[in-house]
Amino acid sequence: MTQLFHQLGHRYKWNIESFSTENTGNGLIIAPRYMSYDYVNSMNRQLKRNSIFDPQFYLPNSDRGYLQTYPFFPNVLAEGFSTAEWNVELAKQSAEDCLAFQNDCDFQYIVIPTRYHSTPSDFIELQTNLFVEPFLNVYSSKRYDKPCLLQLILTDNMLKDEQNRNDLLNWITGLENIAGVYLIYYLSPRHKQIDDIDFLISVMLFIRALKVAKMTIVLGYLNTESIPLLVCDPDIVTMGSYENLRMFSLRSFQEAESEQRGPNARIYVSKLLQWIDHQYIGIISKKVEDPKGFFDDTEYRVAMFQPTYNWHFSKSEPYKHYFVSFAREFERLLSCNASNRFSTIQDECRKAIQYYEYFDKNGIIFEQDSSGRHISYWLTALNQYKKILESE
Amino acid sequence: MTIPVKVDDVICKFENPTLLSDKGGQKIVYTIQHPEFGRCVLKIGHYGSMTTLERIKREVSILSSLKSDYFPTNFDFQVLDQSRFFIIEELINGHTLDKVFRQFSSEQESCKLLNELLSAVSQLWAQKVIHRDLKPENIIIANGGPRILDLGIARVLDETSLTCSLAPFGPCTPNYASPEQLQNRKKSIDHRTDQFSLGIILGQLLLDGTHPFCPSLLGNGSSIPENINANIWAKDILKTKLSEPVFYILQRMLGHEPYQRFRKVDEIRDKLNIIILGES
Amino acid sequence: MNKCFPTERDLTETALKSFDFSNFFEYSGWNRWEGREIEGLFGIPDVVIAFGKTTVLGKRILRTLAFEMKLRNWQRALIQAYRYAAFSHYSFVVLDEAFSAPALNNIDRFQKSNIGLITVNVNSNITCHYKPKFSRPYSPYTYRNLFSVLKPKLFD
Numbered sequence: 001m002t003q004l005f006h007q008l009g010h011r012y013k014w015n016i017e018s019f020s021t022e023n024t025g026n027g028l029i030i031a032p033r034y035m036s037y038d039y040v041n042s043m044n045r046q047l048k049r050n051s052i053f054d055p056q057f058y059l060p061n062s063d064r065g066y067l068q069t070y071p072f073f074p075n076v077l078a079e080g081f082s083t084a085e086w087n088v089e090l091a092k093q094s095a096e097d098c099l100a101f102q103n104d105c106d107f108q109y110i111v112i113p114t115r116y117h118s119t120p121s122d123f124i125e126l127q128t129n130l131f132v133e134p135f136l137n138v139y140s141s142k143r144y145d146k147p148c149l150l151q152l153i154l155t156d157n158m159l160k161d162e163q164n165r166n167d168l169l170n171w172i173t174g175l176e177n178i179a180g181v182y183l184i185y186y187l188s189p190r191h192k193q194i195d196d197i198d199f200l201i202s203v204m205l206f207i208r209a210l211k212v213a214k215m216t217i218v219l220g221y222l223n224t225e226s227i228p229l230l231v232c233d234p235d236i237v238t239m240g241s242y243e244n245l246r247m248f249s250l251r252s253f254q255e256a257e258s259e260q261r262g263p264n265a266r267i268y269v270s271k272l273l274q275w276i277d278h279q280y281i282g283i284i285s286k287k288v289e290d291p292k293g294f295f296d297d298t299e300y301r302v303a304m305f306q307p308t309y310n311w312h313f314s315k316s317e318p319y320k321h322y323f324v325s326f327a328r329e330f331e332r333l334l335s336c337n338a339s340n341r342f343s344t345i346q347d348e349c350r351k352a353i354q355y356y357e358y359f360d361k362n363g364i365i366f367e368q369d370s371s372g373r374h375i376s377y378w379l380t381a382l383n384q385y386k387k388i389l390e391s392e
Numbered sequence: 393m394t395i396p397v398k399v400d401d402v403i404c405k406f407e408n409p410t411l412l413s414d415k416g417g418q419k420i421v422y423t424i425q426h427p428e429f430g431r432c433v434l435k436i437g438h439y440g441s442m443t444t445l446e447r448i449k450r451e452v453s454i455l456s457s458l459k460s461d462y463f464p465t466n467f468d469f470q471v472l473d474q475s476r477f478f479i480i481e482e483l484i485n486g487h488t489l490d491k492v493f494r495q496f497s498s499e500q501e502s503c504k505l506l507n508e509l510l511s512a513v514s515q516l517w518a519q520k521v522i523h524r525d526l527k528p529e530n531i532i533i534a535n536g537g538p539r540i541l542d543l544g545i546a547r548v549l550d551e552t553s554l555t556c557s558l559a560p561f562g563p564c565t566p567n568y569a570s571p572e573q574l575q576n577r578k579k580s581i582d583h584r585t586d587q588f589s590l591g592i593i594l595g596q597l598l599l600d601g602t603h604p605f606c607p608s609l610l611g612n613g614s615s616i617p618e619n620i621n622a623n624i625w626a627k628d629i630l631k632t633k634l635s636e637p638v639f640y641i642l643q644r645m646l647g648h649e650p651y652q653r654f655r656k657v658d659e660i661r662d663k664l665n666i667i668i669l670g671e672s
Numbered sequence: 673m674n675k676c677f678p679t680e681r682d683l684t685e686t687a688l689k690s691f692d693f694s695n696f697f698e699y700s701g702w703n704r705w706e707g708r709e710i711e712g713l714f715g716i717p718d719v720v721i722a723f724g725k726t727t728v729l730g731k732r733i734l735r736t737l738a739f740e741m742k743l744r745n746w747q748r749a750l751i752q753a754y755r756y757a758a759f760s761h762y763s764f765v766v767l768d769e770a771f772s773a774p775a776l777n778n779i780d781r782f783q784k785s786n787i788g789l790i791t792v793n794v795n796s797n798i799t800c801h802y803k804p805k806f807s808r809p810y811s812p813y814t815y816r817n818l819f820s821v822l823k824p825k826l827f828d
Contacts, residue, residue, distance in 0.1 A: 124579075166649050166651070167579075167580070169649065169651035170572075170579075170580045170649060170650045170651050171579075172651070173650065173651040173655050174580075174582050174584070174650065174651075209651055209652070212652070213651060213655045214655060214656075214659065215655070277714070278811075278813070279714045279755070279758045279810075279811040279813070279814055280810075280811075281811075282758075282810040282811050282812060283758075283810035283811075286810070307812055307813075309813070311813055361784075362784075363784040363785035363786060364754075364785070365750060365751055365754035365785050365787075366751075367715075367751055367755060368751070
């Protein structure tokens with residue numbers, strides 16, 4: 001059964017509090033960019049057993065945040081990482097220390113890290129030489145009993161092009177010692193919600209191929225497109241607080257957090273399958289019959305809907321409200337039979353579209369990032385994916 | 393044009409040499425009477441480079457270390473000169489599978505045979521060796537069960553004898569080759585390549601010897617390799633003919649891309665065992 | 673060929689010169705304030721004009737008008753102008769008359785959302801095709817923020 005993990009990052013303590021005290025989700029994905037080596041080491045052991053460590057080697061020469069506290073991080077180990085100078089010895093040392101760390105912390109899985117690389121033509125060779133082969137060699141030689149996940153960051157070109165996708169699938173499924181994949185997809189540029197039908201279908205086909213091969217799939221940095229992706233039965237999907245934890249980007253590994261512009265304050269509305277700008281709350285409340293029933297009912301809503309509430313991205317309430325609302329929605333969707341899941345998710349999408357149509361009829365005009373524009377693309381992707389399955 | 397391997401100086405050293413196979417002159421097989429090993433097989437071959445020779449030596453060594461009933465015992469291997477070598481191996485008495493398809497036409501019999509063949513080749517796969525030339529002519533049905541011949545050595549031998557028409561492929565028999573072999577996609581070739589060939593053999597068993605990619609069965613004018621490349625096989629015929637579990641195994645093994653096939657041999661064998669035990 | 677405004681700025685200056693606020697409410701005696709491209713609200717309105725007065729009973733009354741100026745992209749302008757209704761009593765789209773036909777064909781969208789539609793031509797002729805009704809701003813949070821900025825400027 002699919003599990004829901006928190007994608008940790010900036011303000012990770014909100015996630016940990018929500019997970020620990022409100023039972024939102026099934027686990028955490030630890031982010032060394034934001035959490036120091038000592039902190040992770042000292043974390044509660046039970047918490048770590050329910051977690052996955054993401055080595056975040058995406059940009060191996062990054063010097064951001066707490067990455068520098070990890071002795072096995074490439075930029076630290078090599079005292080300034082460069083591809084040309086990264087040799088077998090360094091790779092082996094990084095592998096030994098990184099895998100030992102993950103094993104000693106008793107995380108659920110051992111993750112083989114990946115480097116961000118945008119060019120499909122030599123992607124497999126580069127990943128194999130840099131990290132995959134050295135790490136897998138150490139994993140095999142140490143005979144760790146934790147199952148191993150291969151992390152991958154795939155761009156839309158890699159997934160949408162059928163030959164590229166097949167090459168990747170052949171490579172991944174041909175690696176004997178891995179139990180599965182920790183997949184992150186990187187679209188650039190992109191809107192806040194995925195509205196590329198071909199891309200969504202290619203992700204679904206990719207997940208499905210790996211599931212048929214009986215591999216574990218962890219999908220990281222997801223926004224609410226995790227909902228349509230549930231039809232593919234991934235093992236773990238994620239929810240993150242800030243947008244950079246719900247849409248993968250390299251910015252946090254290139255810039256300091258403070259250099260990035262703060263987001264507009266938004267609230268997640270499960271009936272709309274969308275985060276809307278908080279400014280629309282008033283007008284929506286005027287138009288719906290039952291405003292209290294429309295917005296997700298959490299203790300945080302009470303605080304946020306006070307007239308004196310100061311909406312700001314540094315406030316925890318919108319994000320904790322999201323964790324609770326989304327976790328509930330997730331459980332509700334998974335509680336139906338697997339055979340009904342497709343139609344249940346399609347129904348969710350249709351209901352959200354109906355709400356947006358109602359609001360449109362009543363004159364509310366949402367800005368693009370609060371609109372329901374993406375949902376019809378999701379429905380189309382779901383319908384086309386279903387047809388592909390039926391034709392097989 | 394290839395030059396036949398010189399053999400006279402070799403066979404004269406052995407008693408009763410009887411020509412068994414001469415396919416184009418690069419691989420010549422005799423049966424001989426050996427003073428130590430008795431009646432056995434002598435194969436004389438040609439190598440084109442030191443790399444090729446090293447590969448032959450490695451695979452001979454792996455076979456020898458296997459000590460498996462599924463492969464003929466390797467008795468001797470010698471390098472003759474700068475271009476030739478010979479191998480002496482156990483003579484297996486029996487019929488090649490292509491002559492005895494009908495013995496395995498029921499689902500249970502064919503699954504049992506497939507199970508044995510998987511046991512055999514998985515010993516190679518465990519050593520990171522891929523056969524690459526599995527076909528009925530390379531499988532002897534002996535009293536004790538199937539034996540697989542021409543591991544790798546045939547591949548190496550054939551490599552140097554490829555004609556222009558076969559050059560686009562890697563070393564293989566096109567009618568039993570996987571799509572990645574036919575397209576010479578070397579990076580995609582692994583144990584699942586052999587699985588595809590076994591899938592073809594399974595299909596043949598269940599079709600009383602007819603190749604599942606055979607154009608006359610499919611009603612098209614393409615060749616078998618063309619049908620393999622285009623993923624056109626007797627899917628609909630077999631789907632109606634076979635039970636669901638058997639069809640599922642066959643369909644997966646004939647997956648066009650390696651990732652579509654079974655990832656681990658245990659998965660196939662678990663499914664086969666359910667079929668085999670279920671009917672007994 | 674119809675002449676058109678070379679830039680949005682030209683459109684803005686002409687529109688504001690010609691706009692008759694008395695069409696909306698009697699503002700004589702009110703204090704007036706004008707701001708351009710104000711940040712920190714909802715969207716960045718091209719122009720906000722605010723009128724304020726304190727009644728004899730000491731009550732402060734504020735009326736805000738927000739304008740989105742666009743040469744031709746009426747759909748984007750409509751989305752922006754609707755955002756401004758979060759903090760303004762009247763919100764308008766102002767288009768170059770030369771490119772206004774598509775918007776006029778969709779005037780029902782403006783009516784539905786109570787967003788004013790005004791066109792201006794290079795001869796300073798201004799036409800109000802849809803006059804929005806007075807409407808309380810729909811985001812009390814942003815309206816409060818705007819009020820606190822305008823308070824010292826408009827009220828004693």
